[in-house]
Amino acid sequence: MAAADTTTPTTGLPMPRIRPARILLWTVLFIGGMLMITPILFMFSTSLKTAGQIYDLRLIPAEPTFANYIKVLSEGEFFRWFLNSSLVAICVTLSNCFFDSLVGYTLAKFRFRGRQFVFIAILSTLMIPTEMLVIPWYLMAADFGWLDTYWGIMFPGMMTAFGTFLMKQFFETVPDDFIEAARIDGLNEFTIWWRIAMPLVTPALSALAIFTFLGNWTAFFWPLISITSSELYTLPVGLTSFAVEQSIQWEMIMTGAALATIPTLIVFLLLQRYIVRGVMLAGLKG
Amino acid sequence: MATIQLNKLTKAYGKAEVIHGIDLDIPDGEFVVFVGPSGCGKSTTLRMIAGLEEVSGGDITIGGRRVNEVDPKQRDIAMVFQNYAIYPHMSVRQNIAFGLYTSKLPKEEKASRVEAAAETLGLTALLERRPSALSGGQRQRVAIGRAMVRNPAAFLFDEPLSNLDAQLRAQMRIEIKALHQRLGTTIAYVTHDQVEAMTMADRIVVMRDGHILQAAPPMEIYDNPVDIFTARFIGTPSMNVFPAQQSGGVVTLAEAAPTVMAGVRPQDLKVAEPGIAPAVALEGLVTVTEPLGHETLVHFTAQGHDFIATAPGHFGALPGQTVRAEAAAGTVHLFDPKTEKAVGRA
Numbered sequence: 291m292a293a294a295d296t297t298t299p300t301t302g303l304p305m306p307r308i309r310p311a312r313i314l315l316w317t318v319l320f321i322g323g324m325l326m327i328t329p330i331l332f333m334f335s336t337s338l339k340t341a342g343q344i345y346d347l348r349l350i351p352a353e354p355t356f357a358n359y360i361k362v363l364s365e366g367e368f369f370r371w372f373l374n375s376s377l378v379a380i381c382v383t384l385s386n387c388f389f390d391s392l393v394g395y396t397l398a399k400f401r402f403r404g405r406q407f408v409f410i411a412i413l414s415t416l417m418i419p420t421e422m423l424v425i426p427w428y429l430m431a432a433d434f435g436w437l438d439t440y441w442g443i444m445f446p447g448m449m450t451a452f453g454t455f456l457m458k459q460f461f462e463t464v465p466d467d468f469i470e471a472a473r474i475d476g477l478n479e480f481t482i483w484w485r486i487a488m489p490l491v492t493p494a495l496s497a498l499a500i501f502t503f504l505g506n507w508t509a510f511f512w513p514l515i516s517i518t519s520s521e522l523y524t525l526p527v528g529l530t531s532f533a534v535e536q537s538i539q540w541e542m543i544m545t546g547a548a549l550a551t552i553p554t555l556i557v558f559l560l561l562q563r564y565i566v567r568g569v570m571l572a573g574l575k576g
Numbered sequence: 577m578a579t580i581q582l583n584k585l586t587k588a589y590g591k592a593e594v595i596h597g598i599d600l601d602i603p604d605g606e607f608v609v610f611v612g613p614s615g616c617g618k619s620t621t622l623r624m625i626a627g628l629e630e631v632s633g634g635d636i637t638i639g640g641r642r643v644n645e646v647d648p649k650q651r652d653i654a655m656v657f658q659n660y661a662i663y664p665h666m667s668v669r670q671n672i673a674f675g676l677y678t679s680k681l682p683k684e685e686k687a688s689r690v691e692a693a694a695e696t697l698g699l700t701a702l703l704e705r706r707p708s709a710l711s712g713g714q715r716q717r718v719a720i721g722r723a724m725v726r727n728p729a730a731f732l733f734d735e736p737l738s739n740l741d742a743q744l745r746a747q748m749r750i751e752i753k754a755l756h757q758r759l760g761t762t763i764a765y766v767t768h769d770q771v772e773a774m775t776m777a778d779r780i781v782v783m784r785d786g787h788i789l790q791a792a793p794p795m796e797i798y799d800n801p802v803d804i805f806t807a808r809f810i811g812t813p814s815m816n817v818f819p820a821q822q823s824g825g826v827v828t829l830a831e832a833a834p835t836v837m838a839g840v841r842p843q844d845l846k847v848a849e850p851g852i853a854p855a856v857a858l859e860g861l862v863t864v865t866e867p868l869g870h871e872t873l874v875h876f877t878a879q880g881h882d883f884i885a886t887a888p889g890h891f892g893a894l895p896g897q898t899v900r901a902e903a904a905a906g907t908v909h910l911f912d913p914k915t916e917k918a919v920g921r922a
Contacts, residue, residue, distance in 0.1 A: 467657040467659045468663065470628050470648075471661035471719075471722075472674075473628070474628075474648045474649065474654065474655050475677055475722070476649035476677065476678035476679075477649075486663060489663075489665040490665065
């Protein structure tokens, strides 16, 4: 009995072995994470400070206040800009999901003369930087009378080469049998695309929707150029109006930015799974 | 119900012709199986009948109507694909009902047809399930159900069982054959599996390199193959074919100066049963034996040629031993060595 009492247990959970490579990986990821999250934390922190405290670099304000939020939401046109941004981002996202998929499907599933040429022509537009396109866009918008309109903000992004490419790649993975079976069942080509092919590429479609929405929500350069009336400003453009020539109201800019981040955070939290998958699918950097 | 006729049907991709003017009449209600090795053109032929491939030359008529330029949906046919092609985002019920998507039938009629098809195929309990929750055999049944509800003039099956395991395949073979007996609809069925062809077909169409070699009932093809390819393709194990000399009713293996190619089915080449005046007698060394229970397949080599013969179930010969195998008169097929066409029997 005594011997049994003193026996030390030999079966227990073994300590997980931690490899040096893993420690290094965690360290790199931690540093990377901190570098990315610090500006966001400072944004929130600054939004809770008064104008006099903004150069106090403490992360947690000495006397946090929501006064900036009340001011941003009650004064000025913040809500209007928020709605403008929502309208632009939603319209452009829906348009991309529709047209990019339609073109991607056509390029993936139909054989026609010049198909490869069209595809390469679309892809080649990816190599032209936005800055170079802005002047032709502007001239075009001016000619058609689209400057300072919602349509003027939206039209360059209604269809994208990237989205078309992404959707084409995905439609190629849809087995032809599905499409041929539907053809024999009597569906027309549009219904086949809508009822059969689209539900089969939902992951790619979600990824496209997320990237397009976020890209348009944060778009600054083109809306800044194409819009002059403050009631048509999108949020990123509107926020710059807090920086007047004599003084920059950092606390107001940060408050506006913090509020503008909320929809993107919601989108991210709700669709995190799709975003991660979408990044993997599209081979993008985040 | 419909007859299907292929008249001088050709298919070319650019300059490469893959179907070379084939002729075939499929009478109303017949179960025709197209069989042949990969690339022989059997699936292309079926897809042309379905309207999924353009016809390069010749005519296809379904129910007396020329359909070369008619859309698939207007041909009144239904097709079952190798990969089932049942839509993963729809339930079994929706999938089956999808066959009636464009039909102008009243809602109740559509619903009752779906129920009836599900009942026939034993899918009633699975109607609300998604395809991902079904086994391979059940998925294939759903695909057949989708074809059935349309009540088409003809069914086209494109290798529908090749993704199933052997046991399920055997079961589905019986189910499809029973379905044909019950519905009596014309069926054109493509497979590369000659067992499927033999067991299911009213008539087998053997294809090779875009030509029809023989179109006849299964036993007719088994008993009287028109050439060496067909002879070896139909029947398991494959027919033993070897160069030979024929003199009178006796055929002897002859590597040098053969006058004929001789073919003997393993079932006709018996080991250790000395017959009376056999047409062929071969002696060789056993390489492998495959006991199947009721009989044993004996693989042996004679004069550098491999042969398969049959022996009784409890056959004790070991690899390396000498065996003698004989085929009775009338069981040896003779083929022309140059054209490989059948020329008679010995």
